[in-house]
Amino acid sequence: MIFKVFYQDSALEVPVREKTKVLYVEAESERDVRTKLSPFNYNIEFIQELAGAHLEYEKQNENFKVTENV
Template sequence: MIFKVLFQEIPNEIPVRERTKSLYFEATTERQVREKLSDRKINIEFIQPLVGAHLAYEQQSEDFEVENA
């Protein structure tokens, strides 16, 4: 399954929409995504599973690049 991770690069700062970044991760569960990202110094806001039409929409983005767990 592919997950979209919304995050802030500065872990100690209050999330600001304009600075929110995203990455795409292939994993079995959300927990697996969180474990893989635990060593990065980021503030995870939200992890969303992508399926169906939503996944197809995200795949059209030029920024769509999937990382593996």
């Protein structure tokens, strides 16, 4: 499954909407996503599973790239 992760670079800073970044991760579950990203110390705001038409829509985005080395 592909998940879209909304995050901030540092878990130590207060979240600011304008600094929110997006990352696409292939994982088995939301828990698996959190496990894979834990070494990076991101402040994860939201994790969304992508499937069907929503996944196809996201693939059209020029920034769509599934992170491989997590």
